Amino acid sequence: MSTFAKQAAAGLRVLLVLTVITGVLYPAAVWATTRLPGLHANAEAVGTTLVGVDREGDQWFHTRPSTATLPASGGSNKGELNPDYDEVVAERRAEVARRERVAESAVPLDAVTASASGLDPHISPEYAAIQVPRVARATGLPEQRVRDLVAAHTGGVFTTTVNVTALNRALAAAG
Numbered sequence: 221m222s223t224f225a226k227q228a229a230a231g232l233r234v235l236l237v238l239t240v241i242t243g244v245l246y247p248a249a250v251w252a253t254t255r256l257p258g259l260h261a262n263a264e265a266v267g268t269t270l271v272g273v274d275r276e277g278d279q280w281f282h283t284r285p286s287t288a289t290l291p292a293s294g295g296s297n298k299g300e301l302n303p304d305y306d307e308v309v310a311e312r313r314a315e316v317a318r319r320e321r322v323a324e325s326a327v328p329l330d331a332v333t334a335s336a337s338g339l340d341p342h343i344s345p346e347y348a349a350i351q352v353p354r355v356a357r358a359t360g361l362p363e364q365r366v367r368d369l370v371a372a373h374t375g376g377v378f379t380t381t382v383n384v385t386a387l388n389r390a391l392a393a394a395g
Contacts, residue, residue, distance in 0.1 A: 271339050275388055278319075278358035279395070281351050281370075283384045284343060285312055285334045309333065320350045342381035345374055359395050369394065 221229075274283045300306075312332035317324040328346040348370045356363040373387040374380060 271341060271385065274384075278354050280388050280391065281343070281348060281355060281382075281384050282331075284330050284340055284347075285332065286339065316350075320354055322350050326350060341383050341385040342376075343384055345370070345380055345382055348374070348382040348384075348387070355391065359391065361391075361394060365394070366391075 274280075274286065309332045313324050313327050316327045316331045320327070327350070328344050330344045331347045331350075349367075352363055352366050352370065355361075356366045359366070369387060369390050370382055373390060374382045
């Protein structure tokens with residue numbers, strides 16, 4: 221057998237082995253791992269607070285608006301000079317003001333604008349503060365207890381933010 225034939229045969233074997241590993245075994249292992257119990261609860265990844273999960277209902281704190289749907293991420297391509305964007309922000313401001321029973325002028329900017337990825341779990345302390353009365357009413361917890369939970373999940377290095385995913389998990393445990 222010539223040197224060329226030997227090298228071609230070796231290359232073909234490597235190609236077949238890598239095809240089986242990367243095209244069959246690895247995807248099968250990833251698929252099987254996602255099916256293991258205990259990794260997800262209520263369609264929410266367990267053990268991470270890096271992704272904002274907006275839960276429905278008055279008993280939960282709400283994240284920033286999102287144009288993304290899980291598992292994808294991405295922002296809107298509408299900018300501040302787009303009239304549609306202004307309309308969407310105005311609608312969101314009116315809806316948040318109604319839901320939280322505050323004046324539209326009291327609604328913080330992060331309550332009506334999406335983050336760049338659409339998956340940010342953080343909100344401003346101001347947005348959390350206007351949600352406290354609603355959450356307290358819906359959960360039956362005293363407002364001070366809800367404020368204490370907010371304070372416990374407030375932090376940051378460059379800016380002070382509240383992690384809504386962690387806060388809602390703490391609310392679930394407290395209620």
